[in-house]
Amino acid sequence: MALLEISDLSKRFGGVRALKDVSMNVEQGEVHALIGPNGAGKTTLFNCISGLYRPEQGAVRFKGRDITRKASHKIPQLGIARTFQNLxxxxxxxxxxxxxxxxxxxxxxxxxxxxxxxxxxxxxxxxxxxxxxxxxxxxxxxxxxxxxxxxxxxxxxKCVELARALTLDPELMLLDEPSSGLNPEETQDLCFRIEDIQEELGITVLLVEHDMRVVSEVCDRVTAFDFGEVIARGTPEEVQQHPEVIKAYLGEEEEDAAASA
Ligand SMILES: Nc1ncnc2c1ncn2[C@@H]1O[C@H](COP(=O)(O)OP(=O)(O)OP(=O)(O)O)[C@@H](O)[C@H]1O
Ligand SMILES: [Mg+2]
Structure with missing residues (x-):
């Protein structure tokens, strides 16, 4: 049994389908990355897991227990702690x-x-x-x-926010873009911290990460999203070479180039 099981999860905001039939598992003890371009639905998934958003469809199970409709203040007591994209x-x-x-x-x-x-x-x-x-x-x-x-x-x-999450004695930590805004030295330090959290404390980590060096260095498995859907899953190398992932990121670069032209 996986520690966290997401099955057929869908979440809509008006006309935007932020998550479409998303299914994925996080295994006990792993560091698992969610990657994908801006607006892919990564934070929305975190918000569904932590009870801030109610999905219209699908289920979130933690240690085999359905937590889809749990109130957000009850989630930490079950063993799930998180940090936020904006500190x-x-x-x-x-x-x-x-x-x-x-x-x-x-x-x-x-x-x-x-x-x-x-x-x-x-x-x-x-x-x-x-x-x-x-x-x-x-x-x-x-x-x-x-x-x-x-x-x-x-x-x-960023370490203070990590420490605050650790005081909850979690079994699963959700980290939303932990390396954003950090310089290279701080990013390397963060990688060591995440490894320590996994290896010394035995905590499972699910993180949203844009920096592929961090993904390659600390993550066991990766799930890639685009437009609310899972487009690839596997090891960091497998996912980075996946044609759908390359296409999703190239599309983003083209948009950036068009915007700055
Ligand atoms: N509270 C909300 N109200 C309306 N739309 C929302 C809300 N939260 C997210 N969305 C929309 O859902 C989609 C997914 O957003 P989300 O924040 O999950 O993306 P993300 O993958 O975390 O992106 P980023 O890398 O920029 O953080 C976007 O189109 C976003 O505008
Ligand atoms: Mg986000």
Missing amino acids: ELFRNATVLDNIMLGRYMHKRTTFFSEALFLPKARRQEVESRRKVEEAIDFLDLQPYRNRMVAGLPFGIQ
Whole structure:
């Protein structure tokens, strides 16, 4: 059984069919890339998995369980954490506060058990603190913990978002364009981080990625999209050489050339 199974998923926005009968699997333990030109439907798929969008058709199964209609705030509790295409951090808060928010947004205690500081609330508090410190150590954020996010290099900000997702103790991480905006050195660092997340923490990763060097370096398998449909799947080499993929990217380059002419 695959860890994540997407079957016949379709999502429409007015006249735009953002996803059309999409089926794909993510296996336990792999790093799996979603590639495809702008507007191909990659983020829409992430939003369907994480409960932000309701697909009109099809199903999302996680560990064999149907999660298609789960509310978005319940998804992290099941073991799926994500980062966003446009960094979603509180820029005027510290690194520590941003990372702590990851846990506090999904707490399971009630207001009363917290007000009275009952044992369950206390246990969760200790556990949350431990997870936050582990994530800070794992991503080498110790020197930045009390710094304001706004003044930090972009690569560090991206690590803060990764750390916040890690505090949820996920089995699956969804990363939407983790390398966008990073310089070559930061991109290489990100590749090492993703490998560590896979190998040391045993977390399965599904990422949207435009940088083919990142895809080749860290991904086991790739699914390529164009206009909401899967056009190729396989290893990074297989998919990059696939005629449909070459055509999809060439089409995009031609559009760019026409736009700048
Ligand atoms: N909330 C929305 N309302 C209306 N249309 C949307 C919405 N979200 C996505 N779309 C449309 O669905 C299609 C797929 O968009 P999506 O953001 O999933 O693409 P993407 O593959 O992530 O692209 P990019 O590489 O630019 O991030 C696009 O045509 C987009 O305009
Ligand atoms: Mg996107």
